Amino acid sequence: MISHIDHIVLTVADIDRAVAFYESVLKLESFTFANGRKAVRFGQQKINFQVLGQELRNHAMEGAGDVCLITSWTLEEVVAHLKANKVMILEGPVSKSGAQGPIQSVYFNDLDNNLIEVSVYEEPLSDDQEAE
Incomplete structure (x- = not known):
């Protein structure tokens, strides 16, 4: 039924400050969409930002996010x-x-204490290594 994640939303204290952090620290591209809302994107996914109470259907608090992002960089x-x-x-x-x-x-935490995990997949074992 579900094929992939399109976007997530993080609740932050200051949207412009959050966008600047994600641009500089995670090298994500910022953009503005529907009614001046702001987000960052990577690949075919995006992270939207909202301030507390902006979206009445979402009851998330500032710093409640926990996101794992896969990088093409080495962990070093x-x-x-x-x-x-x-x-x-x-x-x-x-x-x-x-x-x-x-x-x-x-x-690490972003500026609003959302927990950010940046990860690299370990090399898959070759058939020879699995046999050992």
Whole structure:
């Protein structure tokens, strides 16, 4: 029935500040859509931002988000980039389980305390390695 995630929504205190963080720290592309709303996108997905009470159907609080993003960078590059942007790493690199298998992850908070996990899938085992 479900094929993929189209977008998620994070509740933040200041949308412009959140957009700037996701542009600089995660290298996502910002854009404006429907009635001046703001989002960032990557691949075929996007993250929308809202302030508390903006969307009456959504009861999420600031900092309630927990998102795992897959990167094409090495984790060493991610860690260096986060440190260069003065982002405190909460945990990692550490082994976790992704939707398609084992991943290596680093965790940090965005400016509104949403938990962000940036991950790399581990190399799949070759047939020779599986036989060992």
